[in-house]
Amino acid sequence: MSDPALDLLRRIFGHPGFRGEQAQIVEQVTSGGDALVLMPTGGGKSLCYQLPALLREGCGLVVSPLIALMQDQVEGLRQLGVRAAYLNSTLDAASAADIERQLLAGELDLLYVAPERLLTARFLSLLERARIALFAIDEAHCVSQWGHDFRPEYRQLTVLHERWPDIPRIALTATADAPTRREIAERLNLEDARQFVSSFDRPNLRYRVVHKDGGGVRQLLDFLHGHRGESGIVYAFSRKRVESVAEQLQASGIDALPYHAGMDASIRAANQRRFLQQDGIVMVATIAFGMGIDKPDVRFVAHVDLPKSIEGYYQETGRAGRDGEAAEVWLSYGLGDVVNLRQLIQQGEAGEERKRLELGKLDALLGYCESTQCRRQALLGWFGEPHAGACGNCDNCLDPPRSWDGTEAARKALSCVYRTGQRFGAGHIIDVLRGASTDKVQQWGHDRLSTWGIGSDLDAQQWRGVFRQLVASGLLEADVEHHGALRLTVASGPVLRGERELRFRHEAPKPARGRKSRGT
Numbered sequence: 096m097s098d099p100a101l102d103l104l105r106r107i108f109g110h111p112g113f114r115g116e117q118a119q120i121v122e123q124v125t126s127g128g129d130a131l132v133l134m135p136t137g138g139g140k141s142l143c144y145q146l147p148a149l150l151r152e153g154c155g156l157v158v159s160p161l162i163a164l165m166q167d168q169v170e171g172l173r174q175l176g177v178r179a180a181y182l183n184s185t186l187d188a189a190s191a192a193d194i195e196r197q198l199l200a201g202e203l204d205l206l207y208v209a210p211e212r213l214l215t216a217r218f219l220s221l222l223e224r225a226r227i228a229l230f231a232i233d234e235a236h237c238v239s240q241w242g243h244d245f246r247p248e249y250r251q252l253t254v255l256h257e258r259w260p261d262i263p264r265i266a267l268t269a270t271a272d273a274p275t276r277r278e279i280a281e282r283l284n285l286e287d288a289r290q291f292v293s294s295f296d297r298p299n300l301r302y303r304v305v306h307k308d309g310g311g312v313r314q315l316l317d318f319l320h321g322h323r324g325e326s327g328i329v330y331a332f333s334r335k336r337v338e339s340v341a342e343q344l345q346a347s348g349i350d351a352l353p354y355h356a357g358m359d360a361s362i363r364a365a366n367q368r369r370f371l372q373q374d375g376i377v378m379v380a381t382i383a384f385g386m387g388i389d390k391p392d393v394r395f396v397a398h399v400d401l402p403k404s405i406e407g408y409y410q411e412t413g414r415a416g417r418d419g420e421a422a423e424v425w426l427s428y429g430l431g432d433v434v435n436l437r438q439l440i441q442q443g444e445a446g447e448e449r450k451r452l453e454l455g456k457l458d459a460l461l462g463y464c465e466s467t468q469c470r471r472q473a474l475l476g477w478f479g480e481p482h483a484g485a486c487g488n489c490d491n492c493l494d495p496p497r498s499w500d501g502t503e504a505a506r507k508a509l510s511c512v513y514r515t516g517q518r519f520g521a522g523h524i525i526d527v528l529r530g531a532s533t534d535k536v537q538q539w540g541h542d543r544l545s546t547w548g549i550g551s552d553l554d555a556q557q558w559r560g561v562f563r564q565l566v567a568s569g570l571l572e573a574d575v576e577h578h579g580a581l582r583l584t585v586a587s588g589p590v591l592r593g594e595r596e597l598r599f600r601h602e603a604p605k606p607a608r609g610r611k612s613r614g615t
């Protein structure tokens with residue numbers, strides 16, 4: 096019996112089988128039904144619309160707000176021989192016209208479009224003349240004003256359903272709690288769509304984070320001592336660092352191999368082969384290693400340096416324990432890592448918006464590292480999935496760190512974000528909390544707010560830690576388009592109302608006692 100979807104999956108994409116609910120989702124959309132898909136980053140969302148687009152007649156239209164991702168996807172698809180293209184503001188008029196011609200001529204399998212472009216009267220009437228296989232709405236949480244990625248144009252995407260009621264639509268996101276999910280379904284007219292919600296939880300992974308002592312290699316060796324003879328991956332920040340860590344591990348008698356994009360391709364391939372085929376190899380690698388590596392019995396993933404974001408961390412650690420057996424993920428971080436990564440981002444070639452986004456992500460990851468909360472609860476919270484905490488399988492649960500009651504500090508912080516109108520970054524809000532009289536404070540009259548000066552018991556650095564942890568656990572969101580302005584989330588309510596307690600790691604000393612706080 097041949098299954099055309101499975102056949103394409105193997106033939107074009109080279110994967111042996113479907114993951115999670117991919118098969119059901121592909122079936123739903125290919126047969127003409129609507130779908131709302133929630134899947135973690137790295138879960139394999141793209142195939143959920145790419146395969147139906149190839150299986151149905153016509154071109155699959157993919158709405159995507161992120162130009163960089165659009166280009167990466169199209170590049171990858173073309174390499175697989177799929178006829179894919181994108182239309183966005185980076186194209187000149189002639190190239191855009193050529194792609195429109197290909198669309199009308201039925202020469203495209205997939206077309207990625209920015210929402211503002213799709214919604215122009217001109218493009219919509221062009222679509223009337225094209226054959227459309229499906230509409231995929233990527234990053235569907237952009238329709239929600241609660242999210243940090245709110246895009247007003249997403250609200251107008253209902254026009255697709257109105258004008259093409261018979262063409263299936265699939266909306267996808269990696270970030271959506273239940274209220275956001277409801278909002279997506281409502282705003283996109285997808286109430287009747289079948290919902291596919293994957294959990295982000297990996298219960299067999301044990302999470303650990305340690306503060307780096309020197310270069311962190313001695314701590315790494317201690318960690319590896321508990322995993323003798325097992326296969327695992329050690330991620331390091333740079334190629335140089337990969338080489339040096341691999342050498343140090345080898346010198347300690349560990350079967351370690353290096354892997355990074357700067358190595359001779361044949362050595363790299365040989366190392367990868369050994370890792371896949373032999374037991375007990377420790378691959379020391381940059382993040383170049385891992386894409387498409389599907390080794391089920393990876394027993395640990397260690398980050399000897401800080402990764403770039405919680406999403407990246409989740410994805411890299413996700414390579415451990417795919418067989419469902421217990422596996423351990425370990426991360427060591429230090430201030431030097433933060434400095435390195437900040438520099439890397441700031442000196443990069445990305446635009447300002449992208450840089451702000453990346454800096455914000457780094458901050459959230461740092462907040463995760465510093466958190467005293469159950470790691471699983473924090474990670475899942477970042478992806479909008481509620482978890483009761485006390486998982487019993489992370490360092491903070493197994494060995495609770497010294498911490499202080501941050502409930503009051505968190506309430507002050509959230510309340511100050513609210514009172515200042517949810518349009519400022521942490522720097523200004525901390526000034527207001529600490530009762531500073533900067534020009535900005537005076538200009539906005541923030542010294543007249545009830546929250547002005549209620550936080551003078553903590554210093555600015557301690558407040559930064561508080562804000563990082565609030566962002567990291569999804570209690571605040573940074574709005575990338577508005578200079579990192581902090582906004583409340585649906586999860587902020589219980590903290591503001593005093594219904595949820597929070598604890599912060601002891602590095603930030605307890606606030607001085609006896610100070611009366613003014614109404615928060």
Ligand code: ADP
Pocket residue numbers: 110111112113114117134135136137138139140141142386387389
């Ligand atoms: P998402 O969009 O959900 O973040 P992607 O669609 O980019 O995830 O997929 C993440 C990675 O998983 C990609 O490298 C992709 O090739 C791989 N992948 C997706 N589906 C499968 C599958 N069925 N088998 C093996 N690898 C897969």
Ligand code: ZN
Pocket residue numbers: 468469470471472484485486487488489490491492
């Ligand atoms: Zn836990």
